[in-house]
Amino acid sequence: MRNMFISILTCSLLFIASSCDKANGGDSTGGQSLKGEQKTLTFTPFMELNQSTDAINSHEEDYSRSALKMMYNTLQEHGSSEGFQYPRYPRIRRMSDGTYIQMWQTPATSDLGTNNGKDIYYALSTDLKTWTAPAKLFASRSVNTTNGSDTRHYSNGNGIVLSNGDFLAVAAFRAPKTYNYLNSKSDQGLVIRRSTDCGKTWTNEQTIYNGPCWEAHLLEPNPGELHCYFAESRPWISGSHSGTSLVVSNDGGATWSPSVGNEPYRVMRKKWWSDLNQTYFYTDQMAVGVILNGTKQMAFATECVASRDLSNKQTYFISVVYSPEDGQWKYLTGDEEAECERIDNFLSGGGPYLVQFPSGETVVSYSNSKDSKMHYTMGDAKARNFSGDYISLPHKGSWGGMEVDSPHSVIFCRTSTEASVTGSDRSTLMLARFALNHSIKATARTAELDSDNKEWQKTDDALFLGSESPIEATLRCSQDSENIYFLVEVQDDNLSDSDNVTIMLSPELENGRLASKARRIKVGCNGLKNTDQYSGGWRSMEFGVTAKAAYDGTIGNNSDKDNGYLVEVKVPRSAVEITGGRLLMNFALFDSAGAFEDAVSGTAATDTKKWIAINNL
Numbered sequence: 001m002r003n004m005f006i007s008i009l010t011c012s013l014l015f016i017a018s019s020c021d022k023a024n025g026g027d028s029t030g031g032q033s034l035k036g037e038q039k040t041l042t043f044t045p046f047m048e049l050n051q052s053t054d055a056i057n058s059h060e061e062d063y064s065r066s067a068l069k070m071m072y073n074t075l076q077e078h079g080s081s082e083g084f085q086y087p088r089y090p091r092i093r094r095m096s097d098g099t100y101i102q103m104w105q106t107p108a109t110s111d112l113g114t115n116n117g118k119d120i121y122y123a124l125s126t127d128l129k130t131w132t133a134p135a136k137l138f139a140s141r142s143v144n145t146t147n148g149s150d151t152r153h154y155s156n157g158n159g160i161v162l163s164n165g166d167f168l169a170v171a172a173f174r175a176p177k178t179y180n181y182l183n184s185k186s187d188q189g190l191v192i193r194r195s196t197d198c199g200k201t202w203t204n205e206q207t208i209y210n211g212p213c214w215e216a217h218l219l220e221p222n223p224g225e226l227h228c229y230f231a232e233s234r235p236w237i238s239g240s241h242s243g244t245s246l247v248v249s250n251d252g253g254a255t256w257s258p259s260v261g262n263e264p265y266r267v268m269r270k271k272w273w274s275d276l277n278q279t280y281f282y283t284d285q286m287a288v289g290v291i292l293n294g295t296k297q298m299a300f301a302t303e304c305v306a307s308r309d310l311s312n313k314q315t316y317f318i319s320v321v322y323s324p325e326d327g328q329w330k331y332l333t334g335d336e337e338a339e340c341e342r343i344d345n346f347l348s349g350g351g352p353y354l355v356q357f358p359s360g361e362t363v364v365s366y367s368n369s370k371d372s373k374m375h376y377t378m379g380d381a382k383a384r385n386f387s388g389d390y391i392s393l394p395h396k397g398s399w400g401g402m403e404v405d406s407p408h409s410v411i412f413c414r415t416s417t418e419a420s421v422t423g424s425d426r427s428t429l430m431l432a433r434f435a436l437n438h439s440i441k442a443t444a445r446t447a448e449l450d451s452d453n454k455e456w457q458k459t460d461d462a463l464f465l466g467s468e469s470p471i472e473a474t475l476r477c478s479q480d481s482e483n484i485y486f487l488v489e490v491q492d493d494n495l496s497d498s499d500n501v502t503i504m505l506s507p508e509l510e511n512g513r514l515a516s517k518a519r520r521i522k523v524g525c526n527g528l529k530n531t532d533q534y535s536g537g538w539r540s541m542e543f544g545v546t547a548k549a550a551y552d553g554t555i556g557n558n559s560d561k562d563n564g565y566l567v568e569v570k571v572p573r574s575a576v577e578i579t580g581g582r583l584l585m586n587f588a589l590f591d592s593a594g595a596f597e598d599a600v601s602g603t604a605a606t607d608t609k610k611w612i613a614i615n616n617l
Contacts, residue, residue: 036526036549037451041566043489044453046071046435046474049462050408056293059438060360060381065610066438068363068376068392068410072466074128075393075432077416079425083134087429088115088398090413091158094405095198096165100125102413103137103157103169104429115398115427117155120171124199128411128433137193137202138171146184150175154191160218162226167195168253169202170216170228180235185211186261190230192253208256209247209264215286219298221327224252229300231285232264243269243338244287244302246329267329268300268321270337270344274308281305284321284338288401290356292382296327299383301352301364306345317345318352318366320383346386347377351399354383357436358407365392365402365412372396374414388610393430395421408436435464439613445478447485449568451550456487463612465589471564473501473589479617484571484583488523491564495555496592500524501567504586504611506534507577512609517577519543523567525551534606543575573617584611 059066078084090104101124105117120138123131138154152173159169170192178184189210194203212233219227225248232245245264247256258264268284289300299322306315322341323329332338351367360381368375374393379386392412393400400414413431422428440461447455456476466472473490488501506518518534527549533541547569553562576583586608 036524036551036565039451039550039552041489041550041552041563042453043491043564043566044456044458044474046462046464046472047406047409048458049460049474049476050458052459052461054359054407056358057360057381059357062439062613063361063378063380063385064387065612066361066378066436067610067612068378068390068434069437069464069466070392071409071433071435071464071472073470073472075430076129077421077428077430078131079422079428082131084121084429086115087121087427088117088415089156090399090415090429090431091401092403092411092413092431093159093161093167094403094411095167096161097198098126099198100128100405100411101159101167101199102131102429102431103159104415105155105157108140108151108153116153118151118153120154120157122157122169122199128431137169138173138191138205143175143187145175145178145187147178147181150177150187156215158216158218160220160226162220162252163223164252165196166252167198168218168226169193169195170208170218172213172216172230174212179212182236188212189260190216190228190247194253206253207260208249208253210260211264213245217288219289219291221291221296221298225250226253228256229267229287229289230264231287232266238281242266243282243284243332244300265329266332267323268302268338268340269332270304270342272305272307276308276310276312282337284319286350286352287321288353290354290362290383291327292362293356293358293360295325297325298323298327299354299362301354301366303350303352303366304345316348316350316369318347318349318364319344320346320354320364322383343384347375347389349375353400353402355402355404355410356381356383357404357410359436359438361436361438362386363402363410365400367398367400367414372398372417374400374412376412392434393432395430397427397430405433410434410436435466437463437612439615440477441616442477442479442484442614444480444616445485446480446483447478447487447568447570449546449548449570451548451566451568453487453489453566460487463587465587471589471591475501475503475587477614479573482573484573484576484614484617486567486569486571488567488569489564490566490589492591493553493561493563494558494591495525495551495553495562495565497525497555498590498592499565500529500590502586502588502590503569504588505571505576506584506586506608506611507579508582508584508613509608512607514606514608519571519576521545521547521569521571523547523549523569525549525555525565527567528569544572545575546570578617581615581617583614583617584608585614586611 087104108118175187216230286303362379362383365376395416396418416430460476520532522529528547532538549567551565
């Protein structure tokens, strides 16, 4: 059975609505129903919409209403048959020419249990669908160390697109035989490679730091000024990570300070108590951060060890750590802990990542301790307040990353280790693009209800719905002095007369509850199906809605492949309650072959606190 129901907020609300329909004897017109027209349709992909430029942090006050929706047509996994052998710790970036690079590590054969990494691989894609054959970016090799011969291993490949368009890749290296020795720091460290042609060719390795370390992350606060943050590991004093340290370049990566061979700048660390060792250790590792929009301040999601019991079991949490407002760290000495602002232990898990959209929303992802799936939470523009906890990619796994690849989309990637999925592969690389749905502005336009999208523009704000099948939908909104208009485009390869899109509208009330001014409009391949008012439940009511639909395919014929349907909807302003030029909306999609599925979980059926706002009404 195809899983074809996706709601921006809640399936339970639609379930209530469906129950009311049955109680009322099925669909009720409730307005003017114009028979759907069969014709060839061309839909506008979501990634081509939302082309108007919003102000930086335009949605900072409304972040709790923002949601990420998986674009299931982009969901993919890559395993050994494609050359992705035992992949771990993936990172993905969109390069300056619009192409993508994905990096990951593979373990030594003797290290399959810990998967700490031996070689760093990469693959390129022009469309986020087809990838080049994996190639080594940092290749293990035999080396002479301070204690004889060994094999240099590489871990935690990462990278950054620089302001000049270059791509700079970084990885940690180590010599396993001498890793724990104070006098062998030169056998461990960080190296970089540069590509000036978006991954086609690479420079030789350049060492920028010596000492045991992991999980480097690059930032460019100003053109040519580079920060390389990394989890410093001094096993001779800590038996664990020693916090996050830093080396800096002021010439685009040509030289670094402190210079190679010297101690790094230590910037983020806090102490934690080990019952097993009866001593304090440092934590704040796997730091991934951003320079917050419109400021010089940086925010980092870090993995923190909270405890180690007598059986050597450690407990991990996610914290957020902030630089000073001017971005200038205090460098720590001796046994100092960082005194910078932080939110401690607010998520249970490890492997964090943090990104920010131009519109302000911050996203922290992490591997949840309870289910080993990749979760995320949405935050405000200052990364101080967060709302909700949601699953992103569907399978169990470890370590992952994100990349904001447009103002309205982000890519999640991670390793999948779920045996029922990966089978003999042991692990696969999994990724998908997620659409950012947030408050939209209605375009000033009188729409002609002709079941055509010709007058609608790619600069219109748009919302996205998708599901585990070829079906997906977008919604746009416009307005004039008399009416509010919606354009719904549904791509569906198996049309049925019972397929529908539901638009629910509500005034913004302080208690977030539905009231008598809430309205529900259901449309399908043949136009308007029914309209309802909320009165302790959805009740059939006519309030002057008009809809005109067109469909491309044959309704009810399962033997052919359809294209989808389009509906234009006109709602009189007098039918809804608009306050301050604003109205709340929930948008849902239903396909007769599918089942209900929550898109944003944990929301009561009559709670509008997370509904999308329509502004500019």
